[in-house]
Amino acid sequence: MQGIGSQMSVAYKDLCLFLDVHLPAGFKIPKFDLYNGQGDPVAHLRGYYSKMRGADGKDKLLMAYFSLSLSGAALEWYTRQDVSKWYTWDDMAQTFFRHFQYNIEIIPDRMSLTKMEKKPTIRIREYGLKWREQAARVNLLMEEKEMVEYFLQAQEPTYFGYFISAVGRPFNDVVKMGEMVKYGLKSSKIMSYSALKATTQAIQNDT
DSSP states (O other), rough: OOOOOOOOOOOOOHHOTTTTOOTTTOOOOOOOOOSSSSSSSHHHHHHHHTTTGTTOOHHHHHHHHHGBBBHHHHHHHHSOOOOOGSHHHHHHHHHHHHHHHHHHHHOOOHHHTOOOOOOOTOOOHHHHHHHHHTHHHHHSSSOOOHHHHHHHHHOOHHHHHHHHHTSSSOOOHHHHHHHHHHHHHHTSSSHHHHHHHHHHHHHHHHH
């Protein structure tokens, strides 16, 4: 991309990476699931290629419109590439995979799940959804009973005691229970475990 001094050229010939690529007559660009640099890059490549089956064998077309399936950091990565080094779709796909393969190399395990604590600004339901998404990536898939047990271990002491009765229940029920506990604590309809412990200790001392 050429520029004059500190100014960057925004001319079409400088911004378009594949000037000589045009859509075949009658070909409609499908709606893609966007990849932002997080998640399995191979899964994204497979999904993209599946939707672009009508362009099979047209490598430059596949490479040119791959950017439409990207967003955020992944799109920025794509626009910085030297496309003259990509002779085939496989060249581009390999480059893409190598850059984002860390997403599948650094996968969560059971121990890391117990350390995935909820931030105060995140709602219980949102936290439960993100936690379960990470649990689904663990090698040797976890059954729901085991998933619930590790989820309970990740809870802070304020909530942990209330969740004990959730053992053996479906994961969704546990999340709903968490929402009820948070509401109860916030509205003072139930007493926090720390307050309950202090009250119990004071009573015992008086006794």
